[in-house]
Amino acid sequence: MSGAVLQAVPGTGIDVSGLNVWFGDHQVLHGVSFSVPEGGALGLVGESGSGKSTVLRALCGLVDQWSGALRIDGAELGKTRSRGFYRVVQMVFQDPFASLHPRHTIDRTLSEPAQVHGLDRVEERVVTALEQVGLDRSFRFRFPHQLSGGQRQRVAIARALMLEPRVLLLDEPTSALDVSIQAEVLNLLKGLQRDLGLTTLMVSHDLAVVSHMCDAVAIMNRGRILETIAAEDLAAGRVDHPYSRQLLRASSGFDRAVIDSFVDWE
């Protein structure tokens, strides 16, 4: 069932097939499979501990014990990631405080990846990336603590854009932000997705956020994808799995009858 909603053309986009991940003896992903067509967007939703971040970390080569097949643009990923990988794939994390170096200026934070990869016109790229995320040049020589939470997350997105990637992996990019700032960051990400044709894999615990951002949503529970639902179906409440239905009903606020119907999925 999973993966049937979004189908990547062979040789393009993201393709994950039968991914298992272990931490020591503890298996945390069980045969996870999905694909995201080039320029498409898939959301991964589930409760904490269901394995969402682990999927992204496996793609980035940040877990040691795994099996299965991971492909980006048709190329199978091995045990380690080459430098070239990061020119294609970039990741943005939840906490913009933790992911920016506190004593580096924004200019240095943005320049560094370009310098590491030996790119030319670094300054021009920095200015462009800042423009893309809606920050003016005056931000270049500020430090993270001089920025608001939303501005810091814009900087993290700008850093991801510096290498002009084609694939963006987003791990709860707005969970730490106020809803008003979340709206601005989501609009920014959606615009970039559209204008740059980025292929996006987005993790969130918030069904409304992922269904807003993505073409389809994969529901995860305890290391498995239960089903993948097209965003329109999700909006219309058309879901198959009882767990998805429970998540959907839980998203609509406090309702005693609904709460009393909850089943424990542990």
Added chain:
Amino acid sequence: MTDLTSAAPLLEVEDLRVHFHTPRGAVEAVRGLSFTLGRERLGIVGESGSGKSQTGRAILGLTAGNGRITAKTLRFQGQDLLSLSPKQWRAVRGARMSMIMQDPKYSLNPVMTVGDQIVEAYRQHHRVSAAEARLRALAMLARVKIRDPERVFATYPHEVSGGMGQRIMIAMMLIPEPDLIIADEPTSALDVTVRLQVLAILDDLVRERGMALIFISHDLPLVSSFCDRILVMYKGRVVEDLKASELHAARHPYTQGLLGCLPKLDQRQETLPVLRRDPRWEHGTLEEVTR
């Protein structure tokens, strides 16, 4: 307990102000907040930094050392909170009103078993034998839907999940049978189903014991589905005070903006409306900003 005529409000707050002295100058965290509270569920919502937590802490006398509280009235069950001695505070805080924080990790003692902490919370305010306090604690754990109270009684805080830890916190805060609970983002760190289950427990206790609840949260839709009344805070002030059931008819552009910028599951839109802040929101009355 204090005898209450049914007409007297439980809590009266008039022109509450909280200032902090910092090396960079004064911070006005709460600027002239007024409300009265009966035996109801009151939600306080607003963005981070709007002064929600500092409002709760001021009521409980927990403002940090560099802060100063002033108010025309700050009265709980007829007693003036601004003139309480430390000894009098001990008879109020924990016993008649208490606070549930967002993260149980910071409120539970890591080197004491869950059961011993609940027993201690009870015996601080009630003179009973250890055996009776233990029975009370077990009953309270069962009351917050912990399935195996005997086992959980003997565990340490780090051995329980987030949802379980939050239920334990609630048990600890409720066992002295306070008349007012201030819950500061008590469920923000929890998954959505667990969050609702924890709220259902609070809801039962409010109904059964006639307790009043101040529920602090940044989640406007959740608050409106759970509470009776909502105060919307912006930069230290209440800009709108409305019945929860009438949130859809909110008049303040800030309240409307907070609702509008949320992505909606059943309503797909290409671009989300963003909040356009108006400088008038900082000082203006509802009438002034809607003119």
